[in-house]
Amino acid sequence: MDWEQIISVLFLRDYNTRLVVFSTLLLGVTCGIMGGFLLLRKRSLMGDTLSHATLPGIVGLFLAGVFLGNDGKSFMLLLVGAAVTGLLGCWLVLFIREHTRLKDDAAMGIVLSVFFGAGVALLGMAQTLPEGSAAGLESFIYGKTASMVATDFQILVVVSLLVLGISILLFKEFKLLCFDETFARSLGFSTRWLDVLMLGLVTAVTVAGLQAVGLILIIAFLITPAAAARFWTEKLERMLILSSILGGLSGWIGASLSALLPRMPAGAVIVLVAAGFFVFSMLFGTARGVLLRYRQHRELRFLVSRQHLLRALFEILEGQQSGVDELEVTPVPYEEVRITRTWTDRALNKTLAHAFRDGLVKTRPTDDTILLSSRGLEEAAKVTRNHRLWELYLIEFADIATSRVDRGADRVEHVLGEELVQALEAKLQTYRWDEQVLVPASPHPIAGGVAPSTEATP
């Protein structure tokens, strides 16, 4: 591979490269859109069934053509055959689902393998024919860009325009169908016809993409860009646009790569490129990527741990100085804090280190005692107050037995935002916590041995 070759592929100097790259790019864009709908309609496997079920149609019509005297290579006829058995397979799945107790996955598994098996058997028959003209048929299974002709491109243009036009025209109907089929029906939309139309479009895309990526891999080209796009956005419109961009890019890059590398089938390379986009999106997606979720989870754990520390410190001080209006900050032995929870030394030290860094405690984690800063005390008072309000709320308003409150509160308090606390205050006016009697202390001993009665210092 030399530079000249790379440039020739990149700038599409060669007619055949141009044809293949444009075709796969267009196919990627259409796959991206239909794949998005398919994914959200939870019909991904249906697309797989459909594509596998095209094989008996292709080979069947080829055989019929041979027996009727022509050479069986009428390309359009084969595609019609593909569409017919593909749709027949889908219909069979729906029929089995409606009239038996078998579930979707079983129905699809059966139909997919039986149709594909029938196709392979027919293919075996076709290959025994003396003409040897059946050689090209196998390219439908794995795809063979080298055998693509101008007709493929024209078909793809027509299918793309169809998909794009109908998706725009029926965008609101498809959206409703995917989100809430029952409600769609109650509004008078025929969900049956919408489903048929959607499946019809998927069939058109599948059949048009048979030459490029083949019937086994087309499902990956449909679903992968859509699934990747989902990690970046929470809006359907943006997801579909991004999905079609990722699909188009996969088609373009994949086809170019396969033109550069000898013996690399385009379909496989395209799917691998799409998979690359998927993995990247899954990790780094800004709406629901794995790293984002991991970070959010870590932040929550960090927050929970800090609140536990602050509340433990506050309650220990409170226990020592019962009855005073304003708590005075005194050093608390490390060990006394540690036994309030199932803390490991490592976890507590880490939390203390963070608190020290943020100026909430004045002592270093290695010290024997822990001393809150004035800001730390303020924060600790707020956390404790939130916690008690929440407990009170649970007792007063929710249908939850008192004995269960603590377990729930330990987790739920961290979900409790500023806003709800204010709402609670309004609701709990009758308790007048701004006067002498504050929000009542927890109805159960939170930290053993520090209840006011036991260790209260004079």
Add this chain to the structure above:
Amino acid sequence: MPAHPPGDPVASHPLQIRDLTVAYQRKPVIWDIDLKIDAGRLVAIVGPNGAGKSTLLKAALDLIPKSSGEVLMFGQSYSQVRKRIGYVPQRESVDWDFPVSALDVVTMGTYGRLGWFRPVNRRVKARAMEALDRVGLADYAHRQISQLSGGQQQRTFLARALAQDADLYFMDEPFAAVDAATEQAIVALLKDLKANHKTCLVVHHDLATVPQYFDWTVLLNMRVVASGPTETVFLEANLRKTYGGKLDLLAQAAEAVRKLQ
């Protein structure tokens, strides 16, 4: 074809069900349902699990086939008066992970009037926003729906029905597992609808609040046990007939407490 000529007093009933039977795979789920609901009523449909409450709503809305009987709304069949009917399905019936905002979902309530092909325009968006505001979720309009709490999701569904701008509403368990704020919002909304002469049929599971929230009660357990003004129907004898003799209210409450412990 309307079964009753216009002007017939029966036609003014928002809902009339006659001799309705629904069966799933040869097994009748509800049978011989006869109901007549006056305009402006808040109707509780009450009954034990599996009594066919949801089935009744779905059959009325042609979402599942009827084995026999007829359902008339404003004296006509459902397909003729669709635009005057609003529907709130159970919250669990959809996937809340779907990539749409609360406003998008509420806008779906306007799709029926828009009809096929016509895209969402600014006018219907404004109407959806108004509906969201009525359930107190205007600030959450652009939130993705999975980020809403359960109660907020329920209110989103109610707002979607409001956006349908209907005269007769079917609501399937709108009070199920909602927080106190949502419960109050729904109650206020129902009162508001009643004040505007709208009729609401609400599948309800919390017996304790029936007399407080609803002025009409339908007790259902595969057949209609009783239907009438709440104060004349919501009686222990009728409840016993609906829930079975041994499972009276006290026993139910006791069982609930036992389960908690």
